[in-house]
Amino acid sequence: MATPLTLKELSKKEILLTSGHRMCSGCGAPIIVKMVLLASDYPIVAANATGCLEVSTCISDYTAWKIPWIHNAFENAAATLSGVETMYRFLKKQGKIDKDIKFIAFGGDGGTYDIGFQSLSGAMERGHDMLYVCYDNGAYMNTGIQRSSATPYGADTTTCPVGSGIQGKPQPRKNLTKIMAAHDIPYTAQASPSHWMDLVKKVKKALEIKGPKFMNILAPCNRGWRSRTDDAIQLSRLAVETCYWPLYEIENGVTKVTFKPKEKKPLADFLKPQGRFKHLFAPGNENMLKNFQEMVDKEWGYLLKASGTE
């Protein structure tokens, strides 16, 4: 690598997602997309699952993308991109394309953990040369904050509302990063926009690896998380420092924690600024808070063990 990885150097590149998109003020997803696109030194072709990012970056025929981009349906971003990538390989073989092009699919947690999971799993199993990036904001935010399998334990959503029956989502979230790693693909990673260098390095690494890659990136959503419009980066940083969202990668079966907080903060530091967890701090719900902390501790312990950095 000739140029050093600094913001100064990155800022000299053109950002291939333009202003004028209609994501909410303070949304985490466009920050992620911008970092992913900046990380690449190759031309990118992208597919997008239905979701906030898709609807807000391509309204009517006004697109914020400056790369070839395709939206098909909610459930098939990975399948759609599989087809594009296969066509590319075929044209390359025929000598009709000689450029090195990389393929990236973007999906929210709804389009990835739930509705698009089958096509994602299939594309990974078939071994397509692509990177799938999930921007995980933890619910169907676009349609009005309905729970998804990525919604964290205890979170208030419109389909698991806090009331006399339940106190937010009763189930813990699905650990999709681990499920993707279980596909035995060459590269799986988790990242956060707060740690931009870690994120950019992981994308760069993923793009150099041939075969299917998956990255799960935490995407703060102030509408659904019931937080302020200015705290997307602060909250994603707290998610990492409390080990709610550990930064790690699994490369050819080898797990590596890429950021270990000097001092692991209590989970409450991440939960408290978010209105979706407000009830967890009400009298009577101490047990839920304790359960949630234990889930995070267990997963962090497992990761440290797996990476041999206990």
Add this chain to the structure above:
Amino acid sequence: MKLKGWKNVNPGAVCTEAGSALQFKTGSWRAYRPRWIEENCIQCLFCWAYCPDMAVNVKDGKMTGFNYDYCKGCGICALECPGKKGNKAIVMEEEGK
């Protein structure tokens, strides 16, 4: 920006102009406006990196101000700005005051 009628949209909703969303000025969404205080700026470019709307102008690796045509006033840049000796180089001010 003028929206096309359904008869004029390309078949398959194909967009032929890359980055045409630039025609949509999102600056009107703003309730708070970021103000740059140059003397407190250490040119770390965190504001540029974290802005969700690509509304921080940078030239030759240096922050030069905001693009108010698109800035939605979220305040992320102001919150993340380290500034100099505890003095922020970005402050949010109520729009229209």
